[in-house]
Amino acid sequence: MFEVLVFMFENYFSHHTALDSDVMEQELSAAGFDSSDITGAFDWYAEMKSRLTEPAPHYAHKHSGLRVFSDMELKKINTESIGFILFLQQANVINDMERDLIIDRAMALKQQVITVEEMRWISMIALWNEGREKDYLFVEDALFNPRGLAIH
Template sequence: MFEVLVYMFENYIDTHFRPDESTLSRELSAAGFDEQDINGAFDWFNQLELMADQADIFETPNHVSTRIFTSDELKKITGESLGFVLFLVQAKILNTAQRELVLELAMNLPQPLISIEEMRWIVLMTTWGASKSGPDKTKEYLFIEDALLNKQKPTLH
């Protein structure tokens, strides 16, 4: 299913055009994707859009919180992936509401383990919604896009 999400994101998000689900489903089937994965990707992507449409998801809260991860989260999301998300919160690339969105979307994927590569895609898809909400949010999206597509690890100062 994750491959379907990446395919949809790469082919439709940047163009701001997405065909209807029936047309897209036929295209994804022709590209060799399984019907169950296609339907799961539609559900996941629709959940992302619904959650990203919440007005307060991209606002920076005035409080600091500590996040305690559940045992299920610790089993499914690699330590490197969790560290990446926490780094983004600390660097103020993601706020705490976006962190929760990213974690919930990661937990809703069917695979048993979420790798750093998959987590970067999830964050990229999430921050893309933020980049639509104004030019001040575009820098966050571009940072994540660079972290995902750049094969060299970013230098932390």
């Protein structure tokens, strides 16, 4: 399912291509993706979009700075991925709500372990869909720059 999400992002969403879901499903199927993975990716993406349009949850503090991960999250999301999310938050690229959305979407994937590359893709998809291309570019640099992030 994750591969379908990446394909969808690279070929449709990042180019602001609006296709009918039936057409997209046919194209994804023609590209060799399994129908259950396509359906799962559509559901994952729809859930993310619905959470982006929900009213923001109330946090006790503007910047909580502390996120306690559940045992299930710690088992599924590897240490490097957690470090990446915390880095984004400390760099003020994402806020508490976006952090929680990204973690939720990571937990919704089928993989038993979420790698940092997968976490970066999830972050990019979430930021892009919020219309935050500038922040998306920051994460894209983290994903595709072989030397890693250049902090100035």
